[in-house]
Amino acid sequence: MRVVIAEDLFLLRDGLTRMLQAHDMTVVQAVETGPELLAAVAAEEPDVLIVDVRLPPTFTDEGLRAALEARRSTPGLPVLVLSQYVEQLYARELLAGGSGGIGYLLKDRVMASTEFVDAVRRVAAGGTAMDPEVIARLLTHNAGNDAVASLSPREREVLGLMAEGRSNAAVAQQLVITERAVAKHTASIFLRLGLQPSDDDNRRVLAVLAYLNR
Amino acid sequence: MVSSTRTAPAPRARRHRPFGWIGARVVALGRVAVLSAVASAGAVPLVSLLSVLRGLLSDGTRQITLHGPYHTWAMLGLVLLGLGVVRMRWVVRHTRRLVGKWCGVVIAEPYRPAPTGDPVSRWQRIGWLLSDPATWRDLLWTGLNAVGGFLLLLIPAGALLAFSFGYLLRAPSSGPPDESAPSAPPSDPSAPPLPAHSGRPLAGPIHSLLAADPVALCLALMLCGLLVAAALLAAPRLLTGYGHLAGRLLGPTREAQLAQRVDHLAATRSDTIDSGAAAMRRIERDLHDGAQARLVAMGMTLNSAEQLFESNPQAALALLTEARNSSVKALAELRDLVRGIHPPVLADRGLGDALRALALDLPLHAQVDGVLPARAPAAVESAAYFAVNELLANVSKHAGAARVWIDIGHTGEALRIGITDDGRGGADPTRGTGLRGLERRLATFDGVLAVSSPPGGPTIASLEIPCVLSSPKTSSS
Numbered sequence: 271m272r273v274v275i276a277e278d279l280f281l282l283r284d285g286l287t288r289m290l291q292a293h294d295m296t297v298v299q300a301v302e303t304g305p306e307l308l309a310a311v312a313a314e315e316p317d318v319l320i321v322d323v324r325l326p327p328t329f330t331d332e333g334l335r336a337a338l339e340a341r342r343s344t345p346g347l348p349v350l351v352l353s354q355y356v357e358q359l360y361a362r363e364l365l366a367g368g369s370g371g372i373g374y375l376l377k378d379r380v381m382a383s384t385e386f387v388d389a390v391r392r393v394a395a396g397g398t399a400m401d402p403e404v405i406a407r408l409l410t411h412n413a414g415n416d417a418v419a420s421l422s423p424r425e426r427e428v429l430g431l432m433a434e435g436r437s438n439a440a441v442a443q444q445l446v447i448t449e450r451a452v453a454k455h456t457a458s459i460f461l462r463l464g465l466q467p468s469d470d471d472n473r474r475v476l477a478v479l480a481y482l483n484r
Numbered sequence: 485m486v487s488s489t490r491t492a493p494a495p496r497a498r499r500h501r502p503f504g505w506i507g508a509r510v511v512a513l514g515r516v517a518v519l520s521a522v523a524s525a526g527a528v529p530l531v532s533l534l535s536v537l538r539g540l541l542s543d544g545t546r547q548i549t550l551h552g553p554y555h556t557w558a559m560l561g562l563v564l565l566g567l568g569v570v571r572m573r574w575v576v577r578h579t580r581r582l583v584g585k586w587c588g589v590v591i592a593e594p595y596r597p598a599p600t601g602d603p604v605s606r607w608q609r610i611g612w613l614l615s616d617p618a619t620w621r622d623l624l625w626t627g628l629n630a631v632g633g634f635l636l637l638l639i640p641a642g643a644l645l646a647f648s649f650g651y652l653l654r655a656p657s658s659g660p661p662d663e664s665a666p667s668a669p670p671s672d673p674s675a676p677p678l679p680a681h682s683g684r685p686l687a688g689p690i691h692s693l694l695a696a697d698p699v700a701l702c703l704a705l706m707l708c709g710l711l712v713a714a715a716l717l718a719a720p721r722l723l724t725g726y727g728h729l730a731g732r733l734l735g736p737t738r739e740a741q742l743a744q745r746v747d748h749l750a751a752t753r754s755d756t757i758d759s760g761a762a763a764m765r766r767i768e769r770d771l772h773d774g775a776q777a778r779l780v781a782m783g784m785t786l787n788s789a790e791q792l793f794e795s796n797p798q799a800a801l802a803l804l805t806e807a808r809n810s811s812v813k814a815l816a817e818l819r820d821l822v823r824g825i826h827p828p829v830l831a832d833r834g835l836g837d838a839l840r841a842l843a844l845d846l847p848l849h850a851q852v853d854g855v856l857p858a859r860a861p862a863a864v865e866s867a868a869y870f871a872v873n874e875l876l877a878n879v880s881k882h883a884g885a886a887r888v889w890i891d892i893g894h895t896g897e898a899l900r901i902g903i904t905d906d907g908r909g910g911a912d913p914t915r916g917t918g919l920r921g922l923e924r925r926l927a928t929f930d931g932v933l934a935v936s937s938p939p940g941g942p943t944i945a946s947l948e949i950p951c952v953l954s955s956p957k958t959s960s961s
Binding site for chain 2: 324330355357362376377381410411413414
């Protein structure tokens with residue numbers, strides 16, 4: 271898998287490169303700025319981008335804007351955005367296209383390498399990886415929503431994990447329940463929220479995120 | 485309603501009127517008349533004082549034997565003066581209001597702050613009134629207004645009336661009028677040329693009109709028309725001039741303005757310093773009890789893991805996991821701290837998007853409308869952001885609202901943000917310190933906060949911070 275990294279802090283850039291290489295991925299370029307990222311995307315045609323939100327030269331949301339720009343010129347290009355903090359506003363902008371291949375994680379998550387590499391692979395495969403903090407805030411924002419409020423605590427747990435972008439199998443593993451039980455909860459959630467059920471993991475995740483982001 | 489410390493912007497009296505040009509001028513003339521009536525009202529205490537003085541100065545044997553010794557007059561004079569001063573403030577206050585509304589000249593109150601303390605004795609109050617130079621300027625204004633305003637505004641109107649009617653009424657008795665009659669000075673009020681002076685019985689206007697020489701009648705009517713037209717033309721200028729004169733005397737002097745400004749700045753500066761110091765202390769405490777303590781604990785855990793590495797790898801592994809979890813918590817705490825100091829989204833995107841991000845984190849349906857064409861100064865952005873943050877926290881905690889609307893705009897002079905919720909209302913700014921503190925913090929930027937919250941809702945909070953939008957918004961393309 272060919273990866274382009276955009277991160278201005280040397281230690282993190284170097285650490286990320288090593289970690290991905292240790293998991294049999296190829297880091298084709300590791301750049302520092304937004305414009306360099308766009309040039310690297312054009313030159314290398316990578317399978318996935320890993321981008322820090324705050325990049326030179328503006329040190330604002332340069333990385334996020336470059337990532338959105340790259341996705342405009344290459345629709346469906348998988349992008350995993352890393353940040354020191356997460357904002358629902360940015361998550362919304364990333365998800366606005368309604369297609370998958372989007373990840374938005376806190377930089378902290380890099381420390382759990384297995385899970386992080388899993389997220390990179392998921393995004394590269396067209397899936398979604400949303401930070402638990404984004405999802406927690408999304409659920410808080412939906413506190414006044416009667417349909418969400420009517421879910422059982424277990425169902426809400428399943429909803430949260432699903433919104434993070436996990437497959438039924440991953441949710442089952444996390445909650446230490448069977449996949450069949452997860453499928454039952456998922457069906458019940460979709461019924462309560464009035465969503466069209468789907469067998470496809472990615473489509474299910476996007477439907478849930480779109481619902482919560484209304 | 486939270487009081488605002490800044491004067492309202494000058495009302496623009498250039499509304500479209502259905503009567504058009506003439507109508508606007510007739511209204512202006514009417515206003516001149518009303519202002520002159522107010523001037524006469526202001527003269528009442530003055531006239532009473534003058535009559536007392538006359539009583540004192542004349543040898544007045546008749547009056548004084550009737551009403552008692554001189555000191556009674558002196559006492560009466562003092563009482564009237566006190567009354568006059570108190571009533572004068574009332575009259576003058578209404579004059580200010582009228583002048584602001586009609587002449588388009590906003591006049592701030594120039595008075596010194598009322599004596600504080602509980603209770604305030606009557607003498608303290610009188611002392612406060614008499615020692616304020618603004619009181620004496622009010623008195624001067626009342627005098628000038630009573631004399632000058634009365635003469636300038638009422639006499640021409642009276643003369644006009646007296647001249648035209650008098651001329652018409654006198655016409656049949658004196659035959660064809662000579663050419664000098666219309667050119668007689670119209671502002672001479674001493675001899676109103678009523679027909680009683682001619683020694684003949686009053687004939688009535690209709691009869692006189694019919695009996696008058698048609699040429700003279702035409703001339704008189706033309707002259708009346710000219711005078712009326714001149715009055716109508718002059719009325720708006722007269723109003724404005726009156727407003728400026730009133731502003732000179734009734735408004736704060738340059739010195740008083742500066743004194744008020746210094747008081748305001750001193751108060752807000754000390755507030756700013758206090759709140760800045762408090763924020764530093766809070767950050768220091770948060771770092772000390774939070775991230776710093778966690779790093780120390782992490783170091784100790786890692787040290788233990790190092791020692792156990794050879795002898796008990798399993799235990800060492802558990803300690804390493806613990807250390808990692810500790811670092812995650814430390815990062816989360818630092819993140820919250822940074823968000824409390826200066827939210828990254830505010831730095832990245834400016835106020836509009838920062839408020840949108842804030843709205844998305846609310847547990848209720850929030851809608852943000854409006855855009856700012858450019859960025860406000862960083863300090864203003866930050867103050868506005870935290871003010872809105874606090875107001876929204878109030879809404880979600882206390883209002884019981886399901887929806888909240890936030891709108892952002894810039895008037896050209898000030899940043900304006902309105903927050904409306906559909907909650908139960910009844911928010912009382914005088915209870916609790918939250919809104920007061922918010923108001924104080926905004927005052928540092930000469931900003932104001934107004935809250936309207938009738939029981940049953942809706943609650944509308946609006947804040948305004950004067951500022952200029954500077955650096956153009958960085959576009960995302």
